[in-house]
Structure formats: structure tokens, C-alpha cells
Amino acid sequence: MKAARLYEYDPHLKVQLRIEDVPEPRITAPNEVIVRVGAAGLCRTDLHIIEGVWRSILDPDGKLLPYIPGHENAGWVEEVGSAVTSVKPGDAVICHPLRTCGVCLACRQGEDMYCERGVFPGLNADGGFAEYLLTNERALVKLPEGVVPADVAPLADAGLTAYRAAKRAAKLLPPGTFCVIIGVGGLGHIALQVLRALSSARIIAVDISEAARQLARDLGADEVLAGGPDLVAEVRERTKGGAHVVLDFVGEAGVEQQGWQMLRRGGTHIIIGYGGKLEVPTVQMIFGEMTLTGSLVGNYMELVELMDLNARGLVKVYAQRYRLDQINQAIDDFKNRRYIGRAVILL
Amino acid sequence: MKAARLYEYDPHLKVQLRIEDVPEPRITAPNEVIVRVGAAGLCRTDLHIIEGVWRSILDPDGKLLPYIPGHENAGWVEEVGSAVTSVKPGDAVICHPLRTCGVCLACRQGEDMYCERGVFPGLNADGGFAEYLLTNERALVKLPEGVVPADVAPLADAGLTAYRAAKRAAKLLPPGTFCVIIGVGGLGHIALQVLRALSSARIIAVDISEAARQLARDLGADEVLAGGPDLVAEVRERTKGGAHVVLDFVGEAGVEQQGWQMLRRGGTHIIIGYGGKLEVPTVQMIFGEMTLTGSLVGNYMELVELMDLNARGLVKVYAQRYRLDQINQAIDDFKNRRYIGRAVILL
């Protein structure tokens, strides 16, 4: 089958994925499923993987390469293992990023991301920048009639990550409260729509790009700001004392320090972007009774819920499309911010 | 009346409170109450006030001194304002630290500490190191028959602060989970008892003092540790992967950095002690899905609940007693760790 593979890490992102013919994956356990990939989203984490940022965690023995990235996948069931009952060949599906065991305590509590035996195709196993993908039954959510893989693939990871964080925010946001969304990119523009669907909080969206701010306005943000050194003061003024929740999709470049500084007492800073470092005096944690909390992708039920919002037209992905043989162009465009929303590779 | 007053700040804590005769407080509003103080706890915050740590916040105009510290008070109602209906002269009471308005949105939600018009006797107004204290009706919790102010005064602030944090911890600690309590002093020894009463989590208590560790054992800690550079590794091993919750009553001297490092995925670091600084890479916030959160004193209902635990014999204060004229000795003993538990000034 055709696939895009990574052969070496490069901190400067100059290396290219190679489009080549590789053997198709095969089923070896009763609960496994082969999915014919329809579309696969391109994620900032893919860039970090190429840069070697994750090398020590995902590839400690140096045996991963060459491998196929792509952890944001949707397509059609091609073949199922002997114990699979809930899907059949031909079903259109979106893939939860993790193949989970269903037996460990984390799985029993519904927290798929904590599965003790989880495999993450596209991170530590071959992923979806290829015609076929090996996953398992527990990873699959069936698409409703009329929903096409190309329209929803980025919901598998970008969307799911945004959903988990935004759902958690919504629970803290009764009418009359303020939520700041920092970064209206591939994740942030989904979070904004989720928050609109699940709460009536006032939303202040922040992005340095005017195109992203325009998207935020179109999606229903109450206010948009451009960020910068005055951001904390601006938010404090517009929220009359500070935000109740901050959703931080940047998490670096000093933005992570602005997040908690713009909270009101008892507020919550949810961190989804990464790269920077929080530095908070404990006395401020206490006086502000602040909560700082990380959010990691999402569980299966959250993906089911997100797909329902999509089916009802409440959450849409804004994406730029590329063919598999254009994947290196897509990476370059991402690096240079030549599109807003998300990039999707069509197979 | 007799009172201990502070006349100047001193970073080296060499200054003494002056025991002197001052005019008694007077009622000027219909909901105010005069309490004859029975006992007042001595708090690390009192030392910080004397050192001038709070000067810019509590005394920005430099007009506070001379004033009477003491924010952890219990006694008997002496006189009530015209609108007071729930207490009468002679009632034994413990005082919530804040005089709140009952009208602002914070008060309407039961979050007394966030009251927009709150006054904090002993911090920004005359406190309880005196024969009489001015507070208001909403601050008072009646003591049950047979409970004496001298036995419970430290529950007003040290106890309440420990209770709010430990109650929050208990909600995160179903059977089979682990909680680490760092610091078994005036607050930590109460938190340990509260956790015992409200959960069946395994408790690992940490303190550098053997006397405090012995107290922790006596109060039912499952394990005790002495802290130090290996603490994170020790906790990770004994909890088979990390603590579910850490209650940090130290919050400085590097301990604040150990707290979140000993969490398992999805764990919560509750910060009550202060002085240090958290420094956490955002990528670790996300991978660990950690929550770092501050806790500030507690609300009125929490004080009511704590007093019920005390009435049932489930939470007791371990305290060293001093007369008002020994208050400078008490401060010196505290500074030099000459007692465990709490010091109480008897009036």
C-alpha cells in the first residue's frame, strides 16, 4: 500500500516524509480491525515527532523508524478479527487515537488515555498516513449516515482534545461567567464551538492572527483580542475582575504565564498546549484559590459525544485538504501558518 | 481591656507584642456582636504579619499599627446588635475568621472567603489577642453543650483551613487510593484526622520532626516518612505509581516541587502552605493530566461541619497553652519548634 514514512528525526524540520509502497498491516488478534483510511489530520505533534521532541519517550530503543505517522484517522472498516461484533466491513468509522485493552482499571473507569496497555498508532506504532491502518474494535466510533471521513478526521485527535477540555470548562461556567480561549487554531476553533454548544458563557478568543480572530468571530466569540503583553490587563478589565476559566491551547512562549494571571479568585487554567513552563508562587495559588490543570486528548465516550455535536451541525472542522503525495507541502504550510484551522491528508 | 498589640514590623521577629490596656470595642451596626475571647490560636501567619510579609496587602497606607493580631478565636457572646437573632449574650461560640456581608454574590454562593466586603479581624482589623473582639452575627458558630473555647479555638482557622483542603481531597479518594500529607503541624494533624473521618484512603504522612511523625502514627497514618531528597521516589514506590492526592502544608523550601512530582496520572496537588514557587513544564501538566490547586481557609458551612467532627470526638486539637502575658514566649517557642500541634493563648 502507499504510505508516508519518517526515516530520520530533524530538529529543523527540513527532512521529508517518503511516500512509498509498504506491506499492508495484518490482523493477529481476535479484537483487531483493519481500517481503510479515508482521511488523516495533520497535527502539531507530527511536527514535534519529526523534530525528535518525542524521541526519548516514543522511541527509546531507536527501533521505531522508519514508521508511518498519522494519529487522527477516519475511514472504512476493511477487515475484522474473529471476536469483533460491533462493526463490519464497509462501516464508515472514526478512530479513537488509542487501542485500549478494556481490562485494566483505567479502561474500567472509562479513562481510555490511561490504559496500561494502550498502543497509539501514529505515535508508537504505524499510523494513518497510509492506505490501511491497524487498530482494534474498542477504538471505533461508527459515523452516522451521510458523514464522510474527509470531513471529520481531525475530530479524532484535535477535536477530541479540544472537546475534553471545553466540556470540563463548560461545567465550571454557569450563565454570567467568562471563558478565555487562547489560540484559535486546529484545536481552539473546535473548543470555541463546543463551548457555544454546552454553555452560555461569554467567550473571549485570543489569537495573534487576524484570520484566526475572524474565524473566532464567525464561530460566535463574544470578543476577540490579539494577545501581547497587555493581555492580562485587558482580560481583567473586560471580565470585571478576571476570567472564570482559561483554555490555553498555546502553553508556551510566555502565554502559559498569562493564563493563570488573568483568572479571578477560584478560577481554573486548563492547559492543553505545551512547550513552556509554569512558574507560580504558592502564595498566589492560595490567595487566588487557583486551579491549574492539564488535559490530555480524551476518552472514547467523549469522542462519541463530539461526533454527536458534529452530526447535529454544532461543531464543524475548518480544514485545508491535501493529497497524500502533498504531505510534505502540508507540513511546510503548517510550519509557516499558511492556513487556518486544520490540514487533512486525503487517502 | 487587656490586649497584645503590634507596634512595628520586624523581619527578624525580634520585636515583641506589647501587653497593654486599650478601650473595648463597641457595636456600631445592627448585625455586630462583641465576643468575650476565651482562647485564641497562634498561627504562622501571625509571625509573617510581624515580619511585615503582609504589610503591603494588609497595611498599604501604613495606618494599621498599633493593632491587635489574633484571627483564630473562640469565646462567649458579650453583647449583640439590634438585628441579631441567632445568638444571645452568654452563648459559647467559635468565630469564623471573616465578617461577611451576606449580600454579595460570593456570600450568596456560600463562599464566605470571597466576600467583597469581608473584614478579617486579626489581619486587617483588631483581632483576638485581647479580652474582647468585635465581629458579626454571620461569623458565629455556637458550641455544643460541654465544648470549651480553650479546646477548640485553633479550629477557627488552622482547623478550618485543614478541613476545606482535606474534604476536597476526600472526594477524590475512593477506597484503594493514596493520599500524602506533607507537614504534620498545626494544620496537618487536623487534616489527617479529617481524612480518616471522611475517607478510607491510605495516608502517608511526611514530616521532618520525629515528634510530628509519632503524632501522625497515633492519629492513624498508614505510613510515615521523614521527607528529604528521596521523598518522590519513596512515595512512588509505596503507592505503586504515585499518589492520587498530595496535601501540601509546607509549600516552600522545595517541597512544593516534590508535591506534583509524586502524583500519578490524573492526580491532584492541593497547596495550603506557602512561601515557595511552583515550576512545572506544561508538557508534564498534560502528560500527567495533573491538577495543582490552592486552598484558602474555608467557608462557614465547613466550620459548622468541622465542629461536628470535633463534637463527635473524630477531630481533636493538639495544643500547647499560654496565658496572654506569655504570648511573646509562645511566638518564640513556635519560631524554634518547641511544641508540636498548635499554640493557644488563653484569655
Added chain:
Amino acid sequence: MKAARLYEYDPHLKVQLRIEDVPEPRITAPNEVIVRVGAAGLCRTDLHIIEGVWRSILDPDGKLLPYIPGHENAGWVEEVGSAVTSVKPGDAVICHPLRTCGVCLACRQGEDMYCERGVFPGLNADGGFAEYLLTNERALVKLPEGVVPADVAPLADAGLTAYRAAKRAAKLLPPGTFCVIIGVGGLGHIALQVLRALSSARIIAVDISEAARQLARDLGADEVLAGGPDLVAEVRERTKGGAHVVLDFVGEAGVEQQGWQMLRRGGTHIIIGYGGKLEVPTVQMIFGEMTLTGSLVGNYMELVELMDLNARGLVKVYAQRYRLDQINQAIDDFKNRRYIGRAVILL
């Protein structure tokens, strides 16, 4: 001042309120407030009061009459007691139905409806079908610039009751779930809008009146049904196994038995309407793991939140307007279902 007073109970509702001149209320306590009434909603409970249904509870000694009904009030502050700080004469306000003490444990927890010393103007004291109303500071929510009492008065009770129930429902309704609203009248049409604002659940609205069903469609119900003996089967089919939550604004005439029968396992039947009787075999409670729960008006914070939804244009009252001297006509129209939504008496 002009007021409408009730002089005798009449189970057949043939008695008329008398429009007459009565003395204005006077302030006798420091936290009291006189409100010049702008508008007062007419509630089914007013009809029940006239019928004598509440006689034994509200008027056990037979001393209440003659009195002024009207418990759903908005207007302008006319005069304030000496301790009042948060409002001043001229402020436009909506009145929480209860005058609460702010000191009892219920008030301290924010549950105003459970106040031990609560007074309910329009039920057990003179109400708002009059030019002036006596209430207290804790009952008042200021209206934002541009909001007029006549447009919002029914939010004080009908709206608040619908809000509390619908907010509770929304917490049980993640994306993909179904909620049935039975009865799209004065309360139900608000609940529908609240649910739209706070969740993305699929809403099935049920009403025997086509005009009410049309209003439900206009307000965004996903489906509307006319009720009747097949309702349970219809809901079970359309929800593929039963509703997750039922909001029952009827509570009588057999509808209260349909509510829990249309739930799926683990579902919740929230009862707001009254008059009938639940009869449920315990074995069905257990097999269905059903929850049946009553909802009573709402607390102050809930009114604040609802007013924010109104200010943002997310919740509007559909009302028919009458002058005070038309109040008996309004009662007659209500009895004979001559309007949809709510009736408002303008002062």
C-alpha cells in the same frame, strides 16, 4: 395605593379580586426595601390560592384575608432600610420570591428556598398585585441597563422554577441524550430555552395545545408531540430506548405516571407540576435505576443566572399583558387557556 385583594376562598374560582385603595407598606427593619411594582406575573398557584388549595398551609389561623396576592414581581426601588447598601432608590430590580434571613444554615448554603425564617410575599404576606411591595435587600437582583420590569416579571417565579429544573437536567444531558419536556406553558417554554442555552440535548416537547407546540417548535424543540395514551411508546421509539431526563411541568392527570415510564435505565424524572400522585413498584425503581425528584422554585444565584440568559437574549418571556384593573379578566383567560406563555399584570 391601588391593590387587588382576595376576600374569600372559592373552590370554583368564581370570586373576584377587589381593586381598592389600601395603605402603602412601611419599612420596619434595617434590611427592608419598598419596591414600586412595575409588573407582576400571574401564576397557576394564584388560582390555587383563590380556590383555597393552600388555605391550611398559608392561612392556618384564618387571619390572612383580605390580602394581596402576586409573587412574581419586578419594579423599581422606592425606599431602603438603614442597613441596605447594594441597591438605592430608582434602581430597576426583579424580586426573588422569598425574603430570607441570611443567617440560617440553609441561607449559608445558598439554598434560599429552605430558609428557616423565609417570608413569601404574595403567598403568606402581601404581594405584588399592588403599586408597592415590601421585601428585603437579599431578595433583589438589579436589572441591567435597558431591561424593563414588564418584560421580565414572570422570570421571578415561573422562570426561576423552570431554570432550576432545566439547569439540573442539563447537567445530566451530554451530547447524544434526549430530554422530554411535558407541558410548554408559562414554565415549560422557559425551560425549553434554558435547556437550549445550557446543553445540546435533543428535546422532545409535549403539549396538548397546538399553539403551545408551535411555540415549542419556534423555540427550537427537536420534536413535538401531542401527548395522550401512546406517549410513552412514542417517546421510547423516538429516543431508541427511553429518555435520559423528563421535565414534567404537569404533574397530574396521569401525566406524572407517564413521566417515569418513558425513562431509559438510569434516567431521571424531574417533577415541577403538581396535583397527581406517583405510583411506582419498587422493583421498577431498582431495575430501571430510576431517579424521581421534585424541584421547588429556585435560589438567588439561579435567578441571577437566569437574568443573565435573558440579558443575552437567550431566554425571553412570551406573555399577554393586562392592567391591574383587568386582573379578573386575566384570571378568567388563564382558566380558559385563552393565551399561551404567561400573563403579566402591569402596574
Added chain:
Amino acid sequence: MKAARLYEYDPHLKVQLRIEDVPEPRITAPNEVIVRVGAAGLCRTDLHIIEGVWRSILDPDGKLLPYIPGHENAGWVEEVGSAVTSVKPGDAVICHPLRTCGVCLACRQGEDMYCERGVFPGLNADGGFAEYLLTNERALVKLPEGVVPADVAPLADAGLTAYRAAKRAAKLLPPGTFCVIIGVGGLGHIALQVLRALSSARIIAVDISEAARQLARDLGADEVLAGGPDLVAEVRERTKGGAHVVLDFVGEAGVEQQGWQMLRRGGTHIIIGYGGKLEVPTVQMIFGEMTLTGSLVGNYMELVELMDLNARGLVKVYAQRYRLDQINQAIDDFKNRRYIGRAVILL
């Protein structure tokens, strides 16, 4: 293997189970497990099954008999299917009552009892009154070192059912609240211990048997009552206004009506016992803002948590032991209340 089988239903419970030799169960799917039964608890539901109460639900086609009851099982793993990884032959285990699929939405949320494809050995398939039992990997909780099946078997169902209800109660019971436990039998005596471990609520235990009341006292009930027509009044007086939570393990004989009548406003009646019928005027649901809710067995995580309480010595089963060939005697003793706590059949 030796097994006790039911050959016919008998409303008068005069029929006997037949002890006979039957073929051992065999593994036919990769996730199945054969357990050598060590002990199996006897449950009131077993009596109801024999009486034919469940006939229409469990045996609609009349093809179930002869079959082996026994749904409360613990023992040792004998053989595992090819996909099983978390247990191995020889492991001591307790069996969650349901064999679940791990794929349906209920399983994904951790609510095992709602599994769409669940099989319930001892109810609708051969159970544990036999030397060997067929179940699957997801049903098994490993016993800690030193814990013996005979000591814990009743925790699998009686204990689990009590735990789920009591854990839910504990969340509603901060210090200072009252919980009534009606029925201190096989389930109630576990619930009492769970509540002691997870809360500090005041517990009023009710049972018509003096032996059961004595057990309640020994296990730490604050008060014990004998029940009867004055129970509601007695509870209202001792709780100063009504219980916050009632755990009803009887659910019939009029007790189900007493449960909700002894609640205070906002209280919760949790129904675990069955047979009777709730009859509640909707007006009382609303005025009391009562919650009536059923509880059904429990999920896998709840069983894990309960086993931890047992391992820590916080929850013990009080049981009478019988050999398999004495099972009909055990049934007769149960019927005639000749023991307190639970009966366990040793294999």
C-alpha cells in the same frame, strides 16, 4: 462436577434443589474463564427465582430449567481463554455478577450493569452452586494475598449492592447529617460498615429483629430502632426534622412508604429492597424537594473498591456456612430467619 440444580418453580418454596453430577462448563470464546468455585452466597433473589417471581424475565421461553443458581461467587481460576492476560490458573478471584462485553456504550462508561450484551450467571445462565463456573476475564477481581473465597463470596453481590448504594449515600452526607438504614440483614450490615468507612454521618439502623439490631450496634450504628408504625415520627424527632438520606433494604410491606416520609427537605430515599409500591403525591415531591432513586447491584470498579475496604478490615461479612449438600437446609433457614447476616455455600 457436583452442582445444585433447580427443576421447577414453586411459589411456596417447597421444592428442593437437586444435588447431582453434571458436565463441567467449557471455554468457547477467547475471553472466557473457568473458575473453580470456593464459595457462593445465598441471596433472597435465589428464593424469588425458585418461587418463579423472575420466570417471565429470566426464562420467557421456559427453556432455562434445569439450571444452576448461585450469582455470588468466589474461587480460583481453573482455565483461561486464549485472549486472557490479566489472570492465570490458580489465582484466587471474586466474580463480578455480570459477564460484560466491554464494547457497548454502557461498558465504555464503566456502568457494567447496563451492558447491552451482559450475561448473569446464576440468573439467566448456570451459576455458582457447583464446582465450576463459566465467566469471563472482565468479571474477575483478584483477591489479595491471604484473603479466602469463603470469607468474601457474599461481597460479589450482596456486598456490591450495599456498597453502591452506601457510597452514593456517603456523597450526600457531610458531617452533621443523618442516615437511616432500614433492614440490617445480608445487605444492610455491609452498608452500615461502608457508611462508617466513607463518612462520619450519624447512622440510625432499623430492624425488627433484636439480633440484627445488636449487630448494628456492634458495627457502630449511633442509634437503633425496631421499626413499626411510629418509625417516621421517631426518626423525625431524633434527626431534628428528618433524615438526609434513607437506605431502604426492605422496599416492601409498607416500609417503602415510610422511607420518603422520614426525609427532611432536599433528602434522598435510596431504594434497594423490592416488592412494594411507592405512592407519593407530586405536591410532596415538590415541597420536600425529595429524591427517590433505585440502586441496582454495582459496577466492576465498585467491587474493586469494596474488596479494598475488606482487605483493610473495614468491611467484614457476617455469614453462616453450609456445605453444598446442605443447600436446601440453608434455604429453609433463610426463609425462617434462623441466622443473621448472610449464608454461604462452601464448595
